[in-house]
Amino acid sequence: xxxxxxxxxxxxxxxxxxxxxxxxxxxxxxxxxxxxxxxxxxxxxxxxxxxxxxxxxxxxxxxxxxxxxxxxxxxxxxxxxx
Numbered sequence: 001x002x003x004x005x006x007x008x009x010x011x012x013x014x015x016x017x018x019x020x021x022x023x024x025x026x027x028x029x030x031x032x033x034x035x036x037x038x039x040x041x042x043x044x045x046x047x048x049x050x051x052x053x054x055x056x057x058x059x060x061x062x063x064x065x066x067x068x069x070x071x072x073x074x075x076x077x078x079x080x081x082x
Contacts, residue, residue: 017061017062017064017065018065019065019068019069019071019072020052020055020060020061020065020066020068020069021069022051022055022069023048023051023052023055023061023066023069023070023073024069024070024072024073024076025073026047026048026051026073027048027051027052027069027070027071027072027073027074027076027077028073028074028076028077028080029073029077030044030045030047030048030073030074030077031073031074031076031077031078031080031081032077032080032081035077035081048070048073048074049070052066052067052069052070053066055069
């Protein structure tokens with residue numbers, strides 16, 4: 001468990017870090033929609049990356065947790081497609 005540093009410009013939640021569930025859910029959706037609508041694949045991928053970045057900007061997750069959420073979600077999406 002970690003706590004906020006007194007000099008941190010952005011408040012963050014005092015909880016253990018884990019893969020971002022929001023990012024994972026959207027990444028899984030991104031994979032499935034990209035499969036169903038291949039013409040719009042780039043659009044869906046950009047939205048997944050944007051969602052991952054927004055969790056970092058909000059101070060909810062660190063970058064590595066957002067990236068892990070993307071990996072988990074894309075693996076789930078691939079499993080759904082297969």
